[in-house]
Amino acid sequence: MTKETSDSLPRPVLIGLMGCGKSSVGRRLSERLNIPLIDLDDYIVQQAGMSIPEIFERLGEEAFRDMESKALAETIEKRAILASGGGVVLREANRQLLKGHPPVIWLKAAPEYLAKRISGDANRPLIANQDTLKKLSALAAERYPLYEECANLVIDRDRIKKRDVVAEIIDYLNEGQ
Numbered sequence: 001m002t003k004e005t006s007d008s009l010p011r012p013v014l015i016g017l018m019g020c021g022k023s024s025v026g027r028r029l030s031e032r033l034n035i036p037l038i039d040l041d042d043y044i045v046q047q048a049g050m051s052i053p054e055i056f057e058r059l060g061e062e063a064f065r066d067m068e069s070k071a072l073a074e075t076i077e078k079r080a081i082l083a084s085g086g087g088v089v090l091r092e093a094n095r096q097l098l099k100g101h102p103p104v105i106w107l108k109a110a111p112e113y114l115a116k117r118i119s120g121d122a123n124r125p126l127i128a129n130q131d132t133l134k135k136l137s138a139l140a141a142e143r144y145p146l147y148e149e150c151a152n153l154v155i156d157r158d159r160i161k162k163r164d165v166v167a168e169i170i171d172y173l174n175e176g177q
């Protein structure tokens with residue numbers, strides 16, 4: 001794809017539960033399309049000068065959610081691919097922002113698939129010292145309807161290889177041209 005072509009493509013926002021590959025799919029898309037990637041968690045960490053576990057431990061989850069909302073509002077208009085954090089859909093205001101900036105792409109995956117990928121990840125405070133599968137199942141029950149509400153495109157991440165996910169997203173972006 002020429003630079004000119006990718007310049008005119010819409011910038012996707014990737015949503016989905018922890019471990020579905022928002023950041024890694026975002027990185028591949030960014031390389032393929034030559035469009036910068038903003039990883040919302042990295043952005044928050046940079047702004048806060050603390051890791052995600054530190055933010056949760058020292059300031060609490062609500063403070064993290066405030067930072068997340070602020071980060072989303074500051075980045076959503078940028079000409080970049082956005083890889084969000086799994087909980088970005090929890091707040092109504094964030095969902096409105098997402099819906100106002102299509103295309104929003106949900107990398108949908110079953111808790112069983114995700115648990116294998118992120119079990120024991122110390123950088124994810126919501127699953128620290130927990131039964132990962134149980135926690136992810138609870139998060140899926142709460143959040144699937146919210147992801148569904150925001151998504152323009154749903155991709156079954158657990159049934160498709162990463163490179164095919166990337167190809168499907170690029171096809172989808174081109175279709176909108």
Ligand code: S3P
Binds near residue numbers: 017018019086087123
């Ligand atoms: C969270 C997901 C994490 C990170 C934070 C909270 C969530 O991002 O924002 O630990 O609420 O699901 P990833 O989805 O990139 O792991």
